[in-house]
Amino acid sequence: MMLYLSMFLIFVYFGAICFGGGSSLMPFYIDILVEKYHWLTLHELGDFVAISQVTPGPIGVNLATFLGYRQGGIAGGLLCTVGLLLPSWILMTLGVKSLDKWENSRFVRSLMYGVKPATMGLIAAAFIAYLEISLFSDRIPWDYCLEILKLHLVPYEGAFALRWDMLPIFLFSCWALYRNKLSIMGVIFLSAGLGALFHAVF
Amino acid sequence: MNNQLTSQPRGKVLWLLFYHFFKIALFVVGGGYAILLAAEEIFVKRLHWLKEGELMDMLAIIQTIPGLLAGNAAIYVGYRAAGRIGALVALTGVALPSFLVITFVAMGFSYIPMNNGYIQGAFVGVRTALAGLMLVTLIRMWNKTVHDWIQYLIVLACFIGVVFLRWNPGLLLIGAMALGILYCMGICDKLPESAGIGDGEKEVNRK
Incomplete structure (x- = not known):
């Protein structure tokens, strides 16, 4: 019972701090679900995000259902989804009458002045976390980089390496998405195919 | 409130809300x-419930x-369309298909043989593509969000705070x-231009 309650409350919290759409929640999923409560590994989170992107419906709802199901079955999926959507239902229905005033309010504009760049920084941090489970084979050894900067030239002994077979996929997906050559779904399916293919070749 | 709406019984409005959002989702x-x-x-275009x-104006x-x-x-x-209850009905409509589809997918997920090399390769490929997607999102958002040196500092502080110092992202956001x-x-008494929340996004989205 306590588990379900805490699942619900965690997702109410996510719903309340989700500024600018579902992707801004990624750093919070990593911080809370992966690192603090160990619901799942970063790898699994990445897999769930990918599946949420290629299934119909809002990506945030897909992901919340997936995470909730994983932790607490069907009831868990339902609680997490409801929790995620509850704050916006309350806030929107309270504020919808004065939305025009809201847009020009000094307070809101000042708030967004800080929120927007903070979201950028947090998504950039999530991007690094993603690189560490895709293009790189382990966490970036920052301590070792620091040693090199201090000119302590010691040979590196660790698991960190660049996965060369993933580099073309990374560059291709950046190019295709930036130039709008393919939809997100197309890029994801193509990358899955290429990833399996490269595994067969290398 | 719109004419098309007031002429219809409330039950029908609620049903249409649910039906259309369910279908869309x-x-x-x-x-999103x-x-x-x-x-x-x-x-807007078919039912004329909204102007x-x-x-799109509401997007910002x-x-x-x-x-x-x-x-x-x-x-x-x-x-x-129908007040607070209408909002709840529309929200249920937009969330229910995801919930049903994903529950089925999640049930089947444990049957995927994750030890299989090809499947591992496919998932690493997908994660790589998602890293690319995040980078592209960041580049696209950059010009719309960061305008002066204080905002640069906020971006940098949040990045360093999470990556190196492992600070709580929620506290950083607050x-x-x-x-x-x-x-x-x-x-600064006067609001800087950059604090605007629309910032020409509307013009881009109209196209």
Whole structure:
């Protein structure tokens, strides 16, 4: 019972701090679900995000259902989804009458002045976390980089390496998405195919 | 309130809200923005419940209220059509297909042989593509969000705080809010241009 309650409350919290759409929640999923409560590994989170992107419906709802199901079955999926959507239902229905005033309010504009760049920084941090489970084979050894900067030239002994077979996929997906050559779904399916293919070749 | 709406019985309005949002969420892949466009197609162009362009004008505001884009859009349309209950019905409609589909997918997920090398390769490939997607999102958002050196500092502080110092992202976000209010309403009396929430996004989205 306590588990379900805490699942619900965690997702109410996510719903309340989700500024600018579902992707801004990624750093919070990593911080809370992966690192603090160990619901799942970063790898699994990445897999769930990918599946949420290629299934119909809002990506945030897909992901919340997936995470909730994983932790607490069907009831868990339902609680997490409801929790995620509850704050916006309350806030929107309270504020919808004065939305025009809201847009020009000094307070809101000042708030967004800080929120927007903070979201950028947090998504950039999530991007690094993603690189560490895709293009790189382990966490970036920052301590070792620091040693090199201090000119302590010691040979590196660790698991960190660049996965060369993933580099073309990374560059291709950046190019295709930036130039709008393919939809997100197309890029994801193509990358899955290429990833399996490269595994067969290398 | 619109003419088309007041002439219809409330039960029918609620049913249409649920039916259309359920259909959109079941068939539109690609997340919030795609769903928003589909909702505009039906509720503005076909049913005329909302004024032309109203939903797109609301986009900038909807993005300042916490929540998912698709969820907030559904709440907005539902509220305009049938008040608080309408908002709840529309939200249920937009969330239910995801819930059902994903529950089935999640049930089957444990049967995927994750030890298989090809499947591992495929998932690493997908994660790589998602890293690319995040980078592209960041580059696209950059010009719309970061305009002066204080905002540069906020980006940098949040990045360093999470990656190197392992600070709590929630506290960083609250800190950034406080800084924004302190700076825009206290230190500099006049609001900088960059604090606007629309910032020409509407023009881009209209095209």
